[in-house]
Amino acid sequence: MNSLSPKERVKIPRQKMPEQEPESRRKNFEEVNLGLELELAKREAHRCLECANTKCVETCPVGVKVKDFVQLIVAGDILAAAAKMREDNVLPAITGRVCPQEDQCEGGCILGKKFKPLAIGYLERFVADYEAAVGKVGLPQKAPATGKKVAIVGSGPAGLTVAGDLIQRGHEVTVFEALHEIGGVLVYGIPQFRLPKEIVRREVDNLRALGVRFETNVVVGKTVTIDELFQEEGFHAVFVATGAGLPQFMTIPGEHLNGVYSANEFLTRVNLMRAYRFPEYDSPLYDCRGKNVAVIGGGNTAMDAIRTSLRLGAANGYLIYRRTEAEMPARIEEVKHAKEEGVQLMMLAAPVEFLDNGSGWLKGARCIRMQLGEPDDSGRRRPVPLPGSEFEIALDVAVIAVGTTANPLVQSTTPDLKTTRKGYIAVDEETMKTSKQGVFAGGDIVTGGATVILAMGAGRKAAGSIQQYLTTGVW
Amino acid sequence: MFSIIEAQFVAPDVKKFRIVAPRIARKRKAGHFVLVRVHPKGERVPLTIADSDPAAGTITLFVQGIGKTTRLMNLLETGDYVSDVVGPLGKASEIAFYGTVVVIGGGVGTAIAFPTSVAMKQAGNHVISIIGARNRDLVILESEISAISDEVILTTDDGSYGRKGLVIDPLKELIEAGRKVDLVLAIGPIPMMRAVAEVTRPYGIKTIVSLNSIMIDGTGMCGGCRVVVADKTQFACVDGPEFDAHLVNFDVLRQRNSLYREAERLSLDKFQQDPSADLACAKEMCRLQNL
Numbered sequence: 001m002n003s004l005s006p007k008e009r010v011k012i013p014r015q016k017m018p019e020q021e022p023e024s025r026r027k028n029f030e031e032v033n034l035g036l037e038l039e040l041a042k043r044e045a046h047r048c049l050e051c052a053n054t055k056c057v058e059t060c061p062v063g064v065k066v067k068d069f070v071q072l073i074v075a076g077d078i079l080a081a082a083a084k085m086r087e088d089n090v091l092p093a094i095t096g097r098v099c100p101q102e103d104q105c106e107g108g109c110i111l112g113k114k115f116k117p118l119a120i121g122y123l124e125r126f127v128a129d130y131e132a133a134v135g136k137v138g139l140p141q142k143a144p145a146t147g148k149k150v151a152i153v154g155s156g157p158a159g160l161t162v163a164g165d166l167i168q169r170g171h172e173v174t175v176f177e178a179l180h181e182i183g184g185v186l187v188y189g190i191p192q193f194r195l196p197k198e199i200v201r202r203e204v205d206n207l208r209a210l211g212v213r214f215e216t217n218v219v220v221g222k223t224v225t226i227d228e229l230f231q232e233e234g235f236h237a238v239f240v241a242t243g244a245g246l247p248q249f250m251t252i253p254g255e256h257l258n259g260v261y262s263a264n265e266f267l268t269r270v271n272l273m274r275a276y277r278f279p280e281y282d283s284p285l286y287d288c289r290g291k292n293v294a295v296i297g298g299g300n301t302a303m304d305a306i307r308t309s310l311r312l313g314a315a316n317g318y319l320i321y322r323r324t325e326a327e328m329p330a331r332i333e334e335v336k337h338a339k340e341e342g343v344q345l346m347m348l349a350a351p352v353e354f355l356d357n358g359s360g361w362l363k364g365a366r367c368i369r370m371q372l373g374e375p376d377d378s379g380r381r382r383p384v385p386l387p388g389s390e391f392e393i394a395l396d397v398a399v400i401a402v403g404t405t406a407n408p409l410v411q412s413t414t415p416d417l418k419t420t421r422k423g424y425i426a427v428d429e430e431t432m433k434t435s436k437q438g439v440f441a442g443g444d445i446v447t448g449g450a451t452v453i454l455a456m457g458a459g460r461k462a463a464g465s466i467q468q469y470l471t472t473g474v475w
Numbered sequence: 476m477f478s479i480i481e482a483q484f485v486a487p488d489v490k491k492f493r494i495v496a497p498r499i500a501r502k503r504k505a506g507h508f509v510l511v512r513v514h515p516k517g518e519r520v521p522l523t524i525a526d527s528d529p530a531a532g533t534i535t536l537f538v539q540g541i542g543k544t545t546r547l548m549n550l551l552e553t554g555d556y557v558s559d560v561v562g563p564l565g566k567a568s569e570i571a572f573y574g575t576v577v578v579i580g581g582g583v584g585t586a587i588a589f590p591t592s593v594a595m596k597q598a599g600n601h602v603i604s605i606i607g608a609r610n611r612d613l614v615i616l617e618s619e620i621s622a623i624s625d626e627v628i629l630t631t632d633d634g635s636y637g638r639k640g641l642v643i644d645p646l647k648e649l650i651e652a653g654r655k656v657d658l659v660l661a662i663g664p665i666p667m668m669r670a671v672a673e674v675t676r677p678y679g680i681k682t683i684v685s686l687n688s689i690m691i692d693g694t695g696m697c698g699g700c701r702v703v704v705a706d707k708t709q710f711a712c713v714d715g716p717e718f719d720a721h722l723v724n725f726d727v728l729r730q731r732n733s734l735y736r737e738a739e740r741l742s743l744d745k746f747q748q749d750p751s752a753d754l755a756c757a758k759e760m761c762r763l764q765n766l
């Protein structure tokens with residue numbers, strides 16, 4: 001039990017995350033945050049006010065029992081804390097690292113109204129890493145085999161969550177993944193310095209140990225269709241979690257020039273294909289050493305791309321965003337880290353043309369300054385171009401990170417699957433059922449690009465209704 | 476892990492592979508391709524599926540050793556494995572009855588065009604095949620193509636076999652002689668495809684080319700394979716690889732395909748100096764698979 005009085009608790013400062021120094025880390029791909037030690041974690045846990053009304057739980061998309069697991073840290077039973085966490089969150093080592101805590105649990109924390117909020121994300125990461133380090137992951141018990149087969153399409157956080165939930169209920173679960181590695185954005189998008197691949201692999205191995213089958217190199221819609229999964233392969237339910245993987249370009253002149261990348265390509269080459277270790281690994285990337293690199297966008301993807309370019313040796317890394325820092329959708333920690341590492345923010349600007357050096361290679365961008373106008377549908381103030389404010393910037397590489405849309409491969413090959421106007425899969429929000437019997441969907445393929453934890457929340461919900469469908473047979 | 480059950484050279488530097496990939500074999504149509512990654516440190520390279528046997532669960536690929544990965548692949552033997560094969564990708568060729576179809580293959584493009592020729596013949600077309608190669612030794616699939624073509628014309632750059640000259644020479648002659656040509660399919664190096672497009676353009680003959688842009692995922696996820704067709708950006712892996720030759724911007728294709736020229740050269744040099752590390756990486760994986 002926490003023996004400190006509330007007065008004593010608020011006197012403890014929020015513990016700082018130990019991290020690699022900016023100067024050294026901008027030259028390597030090792031993880032930036034080093035994680036709390038046991039003592040620091042305990043001290044942080046002691047700050048929890050143990051509110052009766054747990055706002056932190058309410059603001060968590062999967063309802064992690066924050067107070068309970070934090071109390072277990074205070075009591076020194078870290079493995080029990082981890083087990084408590086796993087009741088609601090199957091990927092704690094991952095969400096502890098990548099969730100936008102400031103908008104969720106920590107945003108709800110009462111401490112934050114007067115002091116700094118409890119570092120729930122750090123604690124979450126701590127218990128998961130501790131559990132892995134002592135090698136005692138508390139794998140849940142499996143229910144007896146039901147004889148029902150579930151196919152999961154896509155191995156990102158939504159797919160992995162459903163796999164974890166349904167394997168425990170005794171179903172046979174197969175995950176089909178188009179790429180050669182399991183993990184979705186967690187392996188091809190989010191870089192090593194923020195989420196080491198070993199951590200994703202560890203979680204995937206846990207699922208494998210529970211009996212989940214993984215089939216890589218299967219593009220559903222091409223290699224096999226949803227209808228064939230039902231009719232020829234005997235699956236009883238399908239969960240579609242194919243993400244929002246289609247990169248958006250800006251449709252401005254010069255986008256085909258050599259040196260202009262989508263963020264997806266830039267990050268996939270580095271993360272999935274390990275281009276930062278070329279020529280040991282085969283896939284190359286434009287040699288960024290000593291070059292000027294700009295990323296266009298303000299989200300996590302943009303931050304990841306620009307920080308990656310610094311690690312690849314870029315002389316200058318610019319982040320060009322059409323609104324201001326306050327509107328940037330990226331996690332606060334990413335913006336802080338990026339600035340510490342020397343990323344140069346160019347706010348209220350947008351490129352209007354990429355410039356050709358005369359032989360098809362990028363030499364720069366013509367940009368225009370913006371000013372903020374009336375709020376748009378998203379509630380954020382709309383950027384309006386300032387006439388006559390155009391300027392040029394010299395660039396060797398430009399990475400476009402202005403968002404993604406739905407990949408149509410599954411939808412276009414499954415005629416009775418209804419989609420939204422923008423091409424996402426339409427579902428009943430309570431049950432995650434699609435218009436086609438036996439088919440459920442969740443994650444970015446339903447919401448558009450969102451977050452890891454929302455994808456997991458959708459998976460959790462879908463797993464519940466898939467379970468119900470499989471046991472009752474009622475659609 | 477995908478098992479190679481047949482590997483044999485059909486010309487110097489061109490090897491034929493039969494690989495066990497039952498799901499792909501079942502779905503594959505003419506014009507489809509696969510992405511192959513030889514070993515866990517490898518890149519993903521697109522290769523057209525030349526043939527498939529759904530009953531045996533195999534697909535056939537022809538690999539011309541040009542860069543590092545294709546040369547490494549050509550060192551693999553029957554009984555070896557490749558790490559990853561994914562497909563069938565891309566849009567299938569539009570097979571229909573057109574009338575007279577001229578299929579032009581340059582170099583390994585001959586193998587890429589072959590399945591479409593077969594399908595065109597089956598659809599009732601009069602198929603004229605033009606096979607182009609640098610010299611006699613590099614002519615591939617001659618007997619297979621002869622068996623399914625109504626007419627076959629061979630050209631070599633040095634005249635060591637067939638006619639001396641380029642593939643566009645006989646094409647021009649056919650058209651100028653007043654032969655009715657309803658469709659031309661041209662697959663090969665970029666200058667060849669572009670030259671064919673220029674021959675047919677004044678006559679308004681529908682001409683299809685298959686674009687070999689640089690790819691990673693093959694599912695529309697990265698946009699690295701983008702090409703400009705009819706002034707619009709298209710992704711070769713999902714919108715193609717076949718496009719209307721008269722609308723393709725070949726300059727952009729050539730320029731984008733040169734993006735990694737230096738890295739590719741470095742990679743190839745390193746491999747040629749000492750292929751053992753890569754070979755070990757591939758063979759290691761094979762051995763593990765057999766344990």
Ligand SMILES: Cc1cc2nc3c(=O)[nH]c(=O)nc-3n(C[C@H](O)[C@H](O)[C@H](O)COP(=O)(O)OP(=O)(O)OC[C@H]3O[C@@H](n4cnc5c(N)ncnc54)[C@H](O)[C@@H]3O)c2cc1C
Nearest residue numbers: 154156157158178184185189220243300443444450451452
């Ligand atoms: C660079 C980057 C950084 C991000 N940073 C953060 C962050 O810090 N915090 C956060 O919360 N969120 C972040 N996000 C967003 C988050 O990663 C996504 O919201 C989340 O991964 C969505 O999960 P998902 O399971 O829906 O899909 P995905 O993770 O996109 O996984 C979909 C998987 O399906 C596969 N697939 C697609 N089509 C097929 C098919 N036809 N057949 C078989 N498989 C298929 C794909 O290859 C992929 O592996 C980031 C995203 C990116 C791109």
Ligand code: FES
Nearest residue numbers: 693695697698712
């Ligand atoms: S290869 Fe990535 S989109 Fe075509």
